[in-house]
Amino acid sequence: MTPLLGNSITSSFAVAYVVSPSLGNFLSSLIAGAVVLGAIGAALAFISNNDRVQRS
Numbered sequence: 559m560t561p562l563l564g565n566s567i568t569s570s571f572a573v574a575y576v577v578s579p580s581l582g583n584f585l586s587s588l589i590a591g592a593v594v595l596g597a598i599g600a601a602l603a604f605i606s607n608n609d610r611v612q613r614s
Contacts, residue, residue: 577585
């Protein structure tokens with residue numbers, strides 16, 4: 559493999575990992591949404607386990 563060919567291969571791999579700003583924002587919003595849903599789920603689980611209804 560010539561050095562010229564090696565440089566072109568590594569530069570194409572570097573370009574493959576570049577994330578556009580809109581894609582970065584989309585991925586960040588997905589992570590933020592997952593955190594919010596996880597917090598809601600944890601709160602519901604905590605409340606449902608600690609606030610038992612007494613039926614007679």
